[in-house]
Amino acid sequence: xxxxxxxxxxxxxxxxxxxxxxxxxxxxxxxxxxxxxxxxxxxxxxxxxxxxxxxxxxxxxxxxxxxxxxxxxxxxxxxxxxxxxxxxxxxxxxxxxxxxxxxxxxxxxxxxxxxxxxxxxxxxxxxxxxxxxxxxxxxxxxxxxxxxxxxxxxxxxxxxxxxxxxxxxxxxxxxxxxxxxxxxxxxxxxxxxxxxxxxxxxxxxxxxxxxxxxxxxxxxxxxxxxxxxxxxxxxxxxxxxxxxxxxxxxxxxxxxxxxxxxxxxxxxxxxxxxxxxxxxxxxxxxxxxxxxxxxxxxxxxxxxxxxxxxxxxxxxxxxxxxxxxxxxxxxxxxxxxxxxxxxxxxxxxxxxxxxxxxxxxxxxxxxxxxxxxxxxxxxxxxxxxxxxxxxxxxxxxxxxxxxxxxxxxxxxxxxxxxxxxxxxxxxxxxxxxxxxxxxxxxxxxxxxxxxxxxxxxxxxxxxxxxxxxxxxxxxxxxxxxxxxxxxxxxxxxxxxxxxxxxxxxxxxxxxxxxxxxxxxxxxx
Amino acid sequence: xxxxxxxxxxxxxxxxxxxxxxxxxxxxxxxxxxxxxxxxxxxxxxxxxxxxxxxxxxxxxxxxxxxxxxxxxxxxxxxxxxxxxxxxxxxxxxxxxxxxxxxxxxxxxxxxxxxxxxxxxxxxxxxxxxxxxxxxxxxxxxxxxxxxxxxxxxxxxxxxxxxxxxxxxxxxxxxxxx
Numbered sequence: 001x002x003x004x005x006x007x008x009x010x011x012x013x014x015x016x017x018x019x020x021x022x023x024x025x026x027x028x029x030x031x032x033x034x035x036x037x038x039x040x041x042x043x044x045x046x047x048x049x050x051x052x053x054x055x056x057x058x059x060x061x062x063x064x065x066x067x068x069x070x071x072x073x074x075x076x077x078x079x080x081x082x083x084x085x086x087x088x089x090x091x092x093x094x095x096x097x098x099x100x101x102x103x104x105x106x107x108x109x110x111x112x113x114x115x116x117x118x119x120x121x122x123x124x125x126x127x128x129x130x131x132x133x134x135x136x137x138x139x140x141x142x143x144x145x146x147x148x149x150x151x152x153x154x155x156x157x158x159x160x161x162x163x164x165x166x167x168x169x170x171x172x173x174x175x176x177x178x179x180x181x182x183x184x185x186x187x188x189x190x191x192x193x194x195x196x197x198x199x200x201x202x203x204x205x206x207x208x209x210x211x212x213x214x215x216x217x218x219x220x221x222x223x224x225x226x227x228x229x230x231x232x233x234x235x236x237x238x239x240x241x242x243x244x245x246x247x248x249x250x251x252x253x254x255x256x257x258x259x260x261x262x263x264x265x266x267x268x269x270x271x272x273x274x275x276x277x278x279x280x281x282x283x284x285x286x287x288x289x290x291x292x293x294x295x296x297x298x299x300x301x302x303x304x305x306x307x308x309x310x311x312x313x314x315x316x317x318x319x320x321x322x323x324x325x326x327x328x329x330x331x332x333x334x335x336x337x338x339x340x341x342x343x344x345x346x347x348x349x350x351x352x353x354x355x356x357x358x359x360x361x362x363x364x365x366x367x368x369x370x371x372x373x374x375x376x377x378x379x380x381x382x383x384x385x386x387x388x389x390x391x392x393x394x395x396x397x398x399x400x401x402x403x404x405x406x407x408x409x410x411x412x413x414x415x416x417x418x419x420x421x422x423x424x425x426x427x428x429x430x431x432x433x434x435x436x437x438x439x440x441x442x443x444x445x446x447x448x449x450x451x452x453x454x455x456x457x458x459x460x461x462x463x464x465x466x467x468x469x470x471x472x473x474x475x476x477x478x479x480x481x482x483x484x485x486x487x488x489x490x491x492x493x494x495x496x497x498x499x500x501x502x503x504x505x506x507x508x509x510x511x512x513x514x515x516x517x518x519x520x521x522x523x524x
Numbered sequence: 525x526x527x528x529x530x531x532x533x534x535x536x537x538x539x540x541x542x543x544x545x546x547x548x549x550x551x552x553x554x555x556x557x558x559x560x561x562x563x564x565x566x567x568x569x570x571x572x573x574x575x576x577x578x579x580x581x582x583x584x585x586x587x588x589x590x591x592x593x594x595x596x597x598x599x600x601x602x603x604x605x606x607x608x609x610x611x612x613x614x615x616x617x618x619x620x621x622x623x624x625x626x627x628x629x630x631x632x633x634x635x636x637x638x639x640x641x642x643x644x645x646x647x648x649x650x651x652x653x654x655x656x657x658x659x660x661x662x663x664x665x666x667x668x669x670x671x672x673x674x675x676x677x678x679x680x681x682x683x684x685x686x687x688x689x690x691x692x693x694x695x696x697x698x699x700x701x702x
Contacts, residue, residue, distance in 0.1 A: 019666035157623040165630040188664040207654035215567040220580035439566040
């Protein structure tokens with residue numbers, strides 16, 4: 001029997017789960033009191049957040065002079081961290097939108113947490129926009145509103161204004177997508193809850209009933225939102241790169257920036273998803289839903305996007321030389337050999353060399369390696385932004401104004417503030433919402449559960465070879481003669497064995513394959 | 525907001541979506557039985573045609589919202605820079621269409637997404653604080669439910685319907701006022 005089981009599609013849900021078991025496993029984290037570890041983590045992240053807020057108030061009170069930015073280096077940790085966070089915020093919507101369109105079933109295990117992470121990361125990025133404008137109460141000047149100055153509108157030709165629109169749209173669409181997916185799962189928790197919790201989840205689930213028409217519209221909405229979010233994801237980091245690429249600064253003024261930034265964003269976003277998921281799956285005991293297969297799939301995305309980033313770095317160097325433009329040449333010479341050589345070296349080592357380890361299957365499937373490399377990648381991606389922003393500005397056209405920059409304690413504190421917020425938000429999310437999309441995982445159970453595909457299925461079907469493996473009675477000769485009652489009983493018994501990906505050979509010819517083409521192939 | 529439909533409902537709970545689909549096919553053959561609705565914990569593929577549900581038109585609404593956004597964004601920026609307050613930026617013409625594309629695109633996506641999501645909740649009758657009547661706790665967990673409206677049915681009709689549910693391997697059959 002094992003010969004007819006597809007080895008290409010390993011199971012994505014292990015542990016012989018039933019629908020009810022999936023509900024139990026995933027709702028569990030929202031139904032128990034958190035452990036001591038969770039409380040300690042929360043206190044730690046709240047501490048970071050608190051210290052960060054002190055730094056922010058300090059900045060507001062004394063002004064941006066509390067940072068070590070200077071006339072030459074006008075953008076430092078603020079924009080570096082902004083771009084870093086917005087990059088991290090790319091994986092969630094990529095997983096939920098692009099992978100939905102590509103019908104990737106492993107998406108269902110990780111999309112919920114990745115989308116949540118996206119939303120929190122985008123909030124962190126937006127916090128940086130608030131920090132770096134200094135007088136944050138003037139922030140509304142970014143928006144085109146009728147005003148008493150003419151009205152004098154914002155400059156719609158400016159990439160900074162494009163950024164306002166791109167990031168606010170991205171945040172809104174990600175939030176709507178995420179929340180709409182959460183509604184049926186909140187309904188699941190609602191129907192299990194009692195008392196005050198039931199009231200809360202009743203409010204959150206918006207009165208979801210699971211009616212067939214609602215599901216139909218839900219799927220239609222998800223698909224169209226995915227279609228809209230796909231170009232949106234790509235556009236957001238493209239526009240962030242325009243902030244640099246449309247300027248005239250050597251080292252920034254390059255056409256390669258949009259694809260290079262997008263690849264880098266997906267690269268760092270997936271690395272952050274790995275870091276978080278590897279911890280989450282152990283703490284919440286959901287290893288059956290976020291399996292090694294999921295981890296390996298994400299590592300494949302990391303090695304792909306990491307290689308694109310590597311090629312982009314080398315292309316940049318080549319073009320700087322090939323352009324024959326001395327300022328461009330010097331900008332790159334300065335990046336690699338100047339006072340910030342260590343940042344450039346760290347970027348190259350972490351982003352170009354480290355992901356290449358994932359070409360090895362053993363490393364792709366190793367949890368320890370994945371965890372370490374995912375952190376290394378995010379350090380590398382931080383250095384990439386630092387190299388592009390601060391080290392490029394440090395040595396401009398006039399040697400007398402050359403400068404050096406290292407952050408003040410306030411800037412470090414603000415970075416910790418965003419970490420504090422991110423950690424706090426994620427910890428709370430883990431406890432109040434299902435971390436894995438319950439309804440979506442159920443839809444792939446019969447095509448990806450380990451009792452239906454993969455090695456353990458083969459073993460099982462080998463044992464029950466003599467049994468019944470047919471699911472409709474209308475043309476099953478063996479059950480034709482039995483009574484209606486027996487047929488019903490048989491159907492109940494074998495319904496878990498329907499939806500077999502590869503039917504036994506002797507059955508193939510007389511099977512009309514109706515059910516088999518209906519469900520296992522479309523996962524959404 | 526609690527919604528009351530003033531209906532009496534007879535419903536059967538099934539264990540598996542394949543049994544559910546077979547049951548719907550079987551019930552469809554009976555002219556006297558008209559399914560009110562089917563409830564499931566996740567979308568069941570191949571169920572919509574069996575229930576005679578027409579395709580959702582939400583994507584058409586999305587297109588209309590999107591194209592509205594495109595027109596608003598592009599024409600607004602054009603009006604601002606050619607009529608309301610023309611300014612020369614970097615020696616480029618007042619009407620510099622390529623520079624308008626990013627915002628036009630973002631605004632299109634924003635309008636289409638927000639519009640579609642709002643439409644989705646409105647047509648489904650969902651929203652924060654809404655309490656729609658529900659039949660059974662396990663429908664959002666692992667049970668698949670076929671419901672009949674029996675508000676105006678006679679005893680014999682109700683009996684026939686529950687027999688029909690049992691015949692099609694329903695695990696449980698209940699009635700409920702919603």
